[in-house]
Amino acid sequence: MGNLPDIFGLASSGDVDMSSPQSWTFVVMLSIALLYGIMLNILYSLYFRENEPHDGSLARSLVLLTPTLMTIFWVIQFSLPLSVGLLGTLSFVRFRSPVKRAEDVSFIVIALACSISCAILKPLIGGGLILIFLVYSLVRNYLLPYQLNGKNFAVLTYNTKKHPSIGEIENILKNARCRTYEFVSSRTYDGITSFVFNIANLRKASLNTVTEHLETADRDSSINIFYPNGRLGA
Numbered sequence: 001m002g003n004l005p006d007i008f009g010l011a012s013s014g015d016v017d018m019s020s021p022q023s024w025t026f027v028v029m030l031s032i033a034l035l036y037g038i039m040l041n042i043l044y045s046l047y048f049r050e051n052e053p054h055d056g057s058l059a060r061s062l063v064l065l066t067p068t069l070m071t072i073f074w075v076i077q078f079s080l081p082l083s084v085g086l087l088g089t090l091s092f093v094r095f096r097s098p099v100k101r102a103e104d105v106s107f108i109v110i111a112l113a114c115s116i117s118c119a120i121l122k123p124l125i126g127g128g129l130i131l132i133f134l135v136y137s138l139v140r141n142y143l144l145p146y147q148l149n150g151k152n153f154a155v156l157t158y159n160t161k162k163h164p165s166i167g168e169i170e171n172i173l174k175n176a177r178c179r180t181y182e183f184v185s186s187r188t189y190d191g192i193t194s195f196v197f198n199i200a201n202l203r204k205a206s207l208n209t210v211t212e213h214l215e216t217a218d219r220d221s222s223i224n225i226f227y228p229n230g231r232l233g234a
Contacts, residue, residue: 026074029118030067036114036123037066039130044107047137058104062111069115077119154202155184158195158214159222163188168217169195176213178202199225 044059110133114126158169166183173181180200187194202210202225211223 025121029074029121029123030070032123032126033067033070033115033118034063036118036126036130037063037111039134040066040107040111040114043130043134043137046134046141047103047107048141055101055104058107062107065108066111066115069112070118073116073119154199154225154227156181156195156197156199156210157222157224158197159192160218161192161220162218163193164217166195169197169214172213172217173197173199173210176210177206178210 040062041059044062045054048054110129113129114123117123117126117129166186170181170183178199182198182200184196184198186196199210207225210225214223215221
């Protein structure tokens with residue numbers, strides 16, 4: 001494939017020949033990879049709904065990760081010893097904090113795919129991948145919720161010191177005539193269990209009915225019902 005100095009157009013050690021076609025190709029691909037990283041940062045914020053947690057550190061790291069991976073793949077494709085040595089080097093790399101959500105891992109894989117596409121001089125593959133996920137994110141968060149949930153889409157958070165099961169909370173919602181709902185998440189912290197539900201077609205006139213049914217399970221509970229376009233506390 002050629003010597004390592006020829007990868008970046010190095011005439012001699014410390015001398016960079018910017019007139020070399022490969023040098024300018026690398027600069028262009030690096031710029032495209034950086035652009036893809038910025039687009040992935042924006043796509044990350046568009047993908048998750050308002051009631052879902054966002055990992056700001058991961059979103060910012062995509063801007064740095066994409067051009068860095070592209071540079072690594074660009075270099076090792078010209079040298080078998082470098083690619084073998086890279087395996088041993090990366091074996092020492094560990095995530096200090098685990099990536100818990102599979103969707104967060106997916107964004108890292110997308111950044112990896114975009115980097116490889118730039119390294120093999122086929123950036124349109126990465127651009128097409130980002131475009132597909134952009135369309136999916138817009139449909140998932142803006143088009144489908146409006147079509148399926150209507151205008152009265154609400155988010156319910158229920159905090160209680162008791163530890164009811166998800167099924168018990170769902171039965172309460174059914175008794176309160178909440179026909180269409182979606183369980184989002186639950187967590188227990190400092191003895192308080194928090195539940196988050198998405199409820200479709202919840203009219204404001206039905207808020208008292210929902211809160212009364214939930215309060216029957218725990219009078220000391222904290223209940224919040226809010227709409228994406230305007231919060232209402234209960």
